[in-house]
Amino acid sequence: MSPRILVTAATGQLGRLVVQALLATVPAASIVAAVRSPDKAADLAALGVEVRAADYSKPETLGPALAGIDRVLLISSSEIGQRTTQHANVIDAAVKAGVKRLVYTSILHADTSPLGLAAEHVATEKRIVASGLPYVLLRNSWYLENYNANIQPAIAHGAVFGAAGDGRIAAASRADYADAAAKALTLDAPASLYELAGDEAFTMAEWAAALAEVSGKPVVYQNMPQADYAALLVQIGLPAPFADLLADSDVGASKGGLFDDSRTLSRLIGRPTTTLKSALAAALKG
Known part of the structure; x- marks a missing residue:
């Protein structure tokens, strides 16, 4: 039986592409799209993807959204300044739900990055590692x-x-990073970190x-x-x-x-x- 895979922010620009990439190899019935506004995901539901309401800022929505889920893609929030708390809400819900793998979209070389944007990603990465969940960190450029x-x-x-x-x-393009996320969700691998x-x-x-x-x-x-x-x-x-x-x-x-010139992304996809x-x-x- 295929693992149940949940994609957060599934109606966003990256999330939709990840769902599309997953549909190439995963049965639609095994994919769950977590969105703030389910009415905006009617096209995904028409493909056989289950749609569940989930809001990073509303912890009460996250438990039901993650029920029965094996693998989660946590796409980083666009609400800068609120992301550390929002992401922590998802991580905590994933722990309670017994999720078997958490994949997170971070930023390139987060721990040494000179970009101010990196701080919330670093905090999220630390929270994921401390949670004890099996994880994959996708550090996207x-x-x-x-x-x-x-x-x-x-x-x-x-x-x-x-x-x-x-x-x-x-x-790289969103489609490139989406394909990488789909691979991280479907491949069987130990906890890992990719500089993409x-x-x-x-x-x-x-x-x-x-x-x-x-x-x-x-x-x-x-x-x-x-x-x-x-x-x-x-x-x-x-x-x-x-x-x-x-x-x-x-x-x-x-x-x-x-x-980054490691070409890790092209090898992964x-x-x-x-x-x-x-x-x-x-x-x-x-």
Whole structure:
């Protein structure tokens, strides 16, 4: 009998891709989609996937959601500043439910990362290890899709701005990381940690050059001091805390925080990771 696998945040951008990846090898009846709004998962239910209500911030929903579940994918929350508590709620519920494997999406080289974003991931990793649950930590680098919102403005203005300097960014697509999560949920392996990153690292100047080549429009990269970049992001409408986070992440990238050349991700998924140019071409086509 196939183990029962639960994917949290299953209607999110990564979660949906993980469910799709699982459906390629796992019976739909063995997959459970945990979502805050079950009505948004009607398409998953139509595929035979069971849908259960679960909210990281509402512990009373987590026990019923995890009942009878063997393996859980905890996709990190998007609510920065609340994640440590939210994740702890899921971990505690998984312990009570007798889950046999907990897979968590962390950040690349979390324990040594210069990115401020890493702190909540480190706290979550420690909570998982201390829980006694069998676990797999998927330390993901950046998503190629993180830059998609920059594409049209960069083409329009002929420039993309940032504070990443010459830092090399080993990004991969959401689909690449989703395939890795599906593997971690289905393979039988002891507690493990994977540093996951794209095969092809690039600087932001190289990102701009790739966009120029794919779009046929001149695009260059303009590096800025961290404070100036954060101020620019606020000027174009981002909330100050989010602008500060993005600027901090860029500076972290300049220090090597998003680089890894181990090719662990492509070995795990059994294929090369998505290339920058193919991702840009797909984004431009919409």
